[in-house]
Amino acid sequence: MSDTLTRQPAALSAEQHILNRHWQTCLVCVAEQQDREAFGELFDHFTPLLRAYSLRAQPGAYLLADELAQDVMIKVWNKASTYKPEMAAASTWIFTLARNSRIDNLRRNSRFVNHIEVEDLWQEPEDPAPSLFEAVQLKRSQKQVRQGLEQLPPEQRHVLAKVYLEGKSHQQAANELHLPLGTVKSRIRLALQKLKLLLIKDVTRP
Amino acid sequence: MANHHPNEELLMAYSASSLPISQALCVSTHLEFCEQCRSHTQKLNSIGGLLLESLAPKAGSSKLKGQVMALLDEPRQTQAARPCKTAEVASNTFLIPRPLRQFMSDGYDSLAWGWTAPDIYTSEICRDDNGAQVSLLRINPGGDVGKHSHTGDEYTVILSGSFSDEDGIYLAGDFLIRDKHQQHRPVASKDCACICLTSVEAPIQFTGFFRRWLNPLICKSYQPQSL
Ligand SMILES: [Zn+2]
Numbered sequence: 001m002s003d004t005l006t007r008q009p010a011a012l013s014a015e016q017h018i019l020n021r022h023w024q025t026c027l028v029c030v031a032e033q034q035d036r037e038a039f040g041e042l043f044d045h046f047t048p049l050l051r052a053y054s055l056r057a058q059p060g061a062y063l064l065a066d067e068l069a070q071d072v073m074i075k076v077w078n079k080a081s082t083y084k085p086e087m088a089a090a091s092t093w094i095f096t097l098a099r100n101s102r103i104d105n106l107r108r109n110s111r112f113v114n115h116i117e118v119e120d121l122w123q124e125p126e127d128p129a130p131s132l133f134e135a136v137q138l139k140r141s142q143k144q145v146r147q148g149l150e151q152l153p154p155e156q157r158h159v160l161a162k163v164y165l166e167g168k169s170h171q172q173a174a175n176e177l178h179l180p181l182g183t184v185k186s187r188i189r190l191a192l193q194k195l196k197l198l199l200i201k202d203v204t205r206p
Numbered sequence: 207m208a209n210h211h212p213n214e215e216l217l218m219a220y221s222a223s224s225l226p227i228s229q230a231l232c233v234s235t236h237l238e239f240c241e242q243c244r245s246h247t248q249k250l251n252s253i254g255g256l257l258l259e260s261l262a263p264k265a266g267s268s269k270l271k272g273q274v275m276a277l278l279d280e281p282r283q284t285q286a287a288r289p290c291k292t293a294e295v296a297s298n299t300f301l302i303p304r305p306l307r308q309f310m311s312d313g314y315d316s317l318a319w320g321w322t323a324p325d326i327y328t329s330e331i332c333r334d335d336n337g338a339q340v341s342l343l344r345i346n347p348g349g350d351v352g353k354h355s356h357t358g359d360e361y362t363v364i365l366s367g368s369f370s371d372e373d374g375i376y377l378a379g380d381f382l383i384r385d386k387h388q389q390h391r392p393v394a395s396k397d398c399a400c401i402c403l404t405s406v407e408a409p410i411q412f413t414g415f416f417r418r419w420l421n422p423l424i425c426k427s428y429q430p431q432s433l
Pocket residue numbers: 208210211212236240241242243244
């Protein structure tokens with residue numbers, strides 16, 4: 001099975017870091033000055049990624065991919081002022097918009113569920129701007145996740161991609177990868193451990 | 207502050223949107239109470255951002271950019287343009303977590319509460335594609351839900367008041383999962399009514415001897431509506 005994650009993680013890093021700062025700056029320019037040029041740059045960079053995100057879950061659905069990309073980019077324009085650079089990388093924020101757009105679309109086409117405001121379930125946190133201490137912590141975590149992801153064994157990365165890019169449940173991922181459910185779960189746990197995203201184990205977490 | 211939280215796998219599934227809407231509703235309700243889990247979810251979101259960045263770009267039609275740029279001329283939607291759930295709710299709903307406000311016009315009292323058993327009232331708020339039923343449960347002060355098990359997993363978030371079972375005491379914001387193999391017997395604390403959000407994959411089975419006669423009632427109130 002071919003994995004569309006082509007760029008090998010080692011290529012990320014310093015160059016990537018500069019780019020991240022750049023996208024962050026673009027978002028701020030869109031928010032503060034309705035800067036169309038900055039928006040154009042964001043559009044050129046993220047639209048092909050957003051299309052890839054949509055196609056990853058629904059291969060061949062090009063129209064849907066265009067719709068998702070358009071929907072997300074309009075939201076980028078309209079909601080840029082809610083983006084908090086100290087909370088998240090630009091790609092993280094845009095990922096959450098893409099995820100919400102996908103959920104929204106799935107909901108609208110669902111025959112069963114009564115109307116549910118998706119945005120009320122996956123909303124941007126309304127927390128006040130983080131303190132300096134929290135901002136430093138978040139920054140450190142972002143770095144750990146980036147580095148951890150670069151070093152993740154392919155099989156763990158693959159499971160994460162199934163979950164994050166295709167929205168597959170652990171069971172669906174297990175079925176599609178022809179693995180026992182337990183293997184998928186343990187790969188996810190190992191991955192979270194490497195990304196330093198395991199919560200301190202205490203008895204109160206089921 | 208909540209003491210019982212969803213585990214990281216569940217928070218990750220929420221962050222990736224790879225979990226059923228019924229469970230997402232419970233997780234997002236807990237997040238309203240829990241700054242710690244909100245912050246963790248924020249960190250988990252960065253996995254999605256990095257994986258998005260690592261995808262092989264799929265360029266599309268060049269027309270798309272023109273279309274989108276043309277749409278930018280329309281006046282920006284502000285937060286107020288969207289029907290704002292917060293504005294229309296009365297003062298007595300200010301404690302209701304945001305994900306749940308869409309299901310009630312005016313506080314918990316405005317819901318249609320159905321009598322389920324002595325001291326217990328339920329109000330179904332939605333049903334998931336997978337059949338899971340999401341309800342609010344109101345237990346009168348000191349009310350005893352009775353020993354029960356489930357044919358599927360049960361997710362609970364305490365919204366107000368508190369209850370205890372064999373394993374401990376749960377306060378507002380606490381998140382707990384009882385799987386189908388676990389029996390438990392929640393009892394509301396004596397000082398006030400307990401309201402919780404529950405998502406059940408399948409009807410509850412009461413197991414206590416004296417409660418067994420209640421089963422038909424519970425099953426009735428938990429019966430799927432004809433679609
Ligand atoms: Zn929590």
